[in-house]
Amino acid sequence: PSLLFNLKAFQLGCSVDDPRAFAVIRTLFTNVAPVVPVLTLALCFVLGTLIKRRGSRWWPNPDECVSSGLSLFATFFITISNSAINTGFAEFMHPCGDTTQLYFPFLP
Numbered sequence: 001p002s003l004l005f006n007l008k009a010f011q012l013g014c015s016v017d018d019p020r021a022f023a024v025i026r027t028l029f030t031n032v033a034p035v036v037p038v039l040t041l042a043l044c045f046v047l048g049t050l051i052k053r054r055g056s057r058w059w060p061n062p063d064e065c066v067s068s069g070l071s072l073f074a075t076f077f078i079t080i081s082n083s084a085i086n087t088g089f090a091e092f093m094h095p096c097g098d099t100t101q102l103y104f105p106f107l108p
Helices: 019-032 035-050 062-088
Strands: 091-093 099-101
Antiparallel strands (some): 091 099
16 A cells, blocks of 8 residues: 555655755745735725725625635634644654654754
C-alpha cells in the first residue's frame, strides 16, 4: 500500500533550501489569505451602498454583505484557532527520546 500512495513529493519542507524561511512564508500566506474575500465583501458593500438597486436579484445588498462578512470572520477565527491548537503545538516523540514539532519537524 505504501507504494500505491507515495506522497513524498508533497513534503515541501524537505526540498527547500531554507526551512525556516519556508515555515515563515507558509505561515504568513496562511494568515494573509483571508484578506481576499474580505476585500471582495467590502467592494460589494460599497457598491450596494452607493448605487441603490433594492429588489434586484444580482445586485449586492449591504445588509447581506455585513452579515456574510461577520460569519466569514467567525469562520476564519475558528479555523485559525483550530490550526494553532492542533498543529502548532503538536509534538512528535522520536524513538531516541527527542521531541520535535509535528508540523515543522525540520525546525529545532
